[in-house]
Amino acid sequence: MDLFAVPDLPEIREGDDLAALIRDRVDLRPDDVVCVASTVVSKAEGRAFDLAEFPASPRAREIAAHLSDISGDEKDPRFAQAVLEESTELLMDAPFLLTETRFGHIGVNAGIDRSNVPDDDLLLLPKRPSESAERIRAELPADRVIVTDTCGRPFRHGQRGVAIGWAGMSPARDWRGEADRDGRELGVTVENVVDELAAAANLVAGEGDGGNPVVVVRDFEWGDHAESDAHFRDVEGDFVRQALRGWSFDA
């Protein structure tokens, strides 16, 4: 398997045709997986906003005031408002905002970015990243597209790429029923392939001013494995999330 960045992409602006920009720069093959950083999907879809567009509700002001107290830095209540508007559930309101976005992804600040946004204050995640992936895929000779974001994780320091949307492929390979090297049957292993590919692509894309938001994965083979739709957990089966609901930050 090889990964390479699509060269010479410009600064992306609202209305840009990402698929055409990609097509013009690489000869894609049908079995390529094209990984696109959510940042540029959001820019193309006009998801950049100014803070002034999020007048703060009393709840947002309360949240920001609490966060300001804890951190000692002034937190803008309009930012908290933007996070609330993007979210269906607030899982942690301190010492940072952890929410479920409208499309099922759980992340800090609803994935709202303040870096790599030249003309505005905020860049929201795409509204429905799998639909974005499908729109891009429909205009490419490649059959599979993943929309990625850089995301922190619990239990470990540091961030890595995850898949927030995908098209043309199942998110996971289901190994259950296959055998390990001793012939013992695998009982629980469902391998989330889109996150694994997103992490590898994110490694090539980098985080700063490198200008490499699109990475092609070439010669990745699914192999002879069953497919699984498993990606975002449902609340009922998510015990960590349930535990968070009963927890509160004690500064």
Ligand code: GDP
């Ligand atoms: P995220 O991981 O989706 O939040 O995106 P990042 O802000 O980390 O950016 C990922 C990569 O895309 C980095 O190499 C950035 O330099 C690059 N990047 C971000 N925006 C643009 C853009 O508008 N044009 C180009 N060419 N590169 C960009």
Ligand code: MN
């Ligand atoms: Mn991001």
Ligand code: MN
């Ligand atoms: Mn990133």
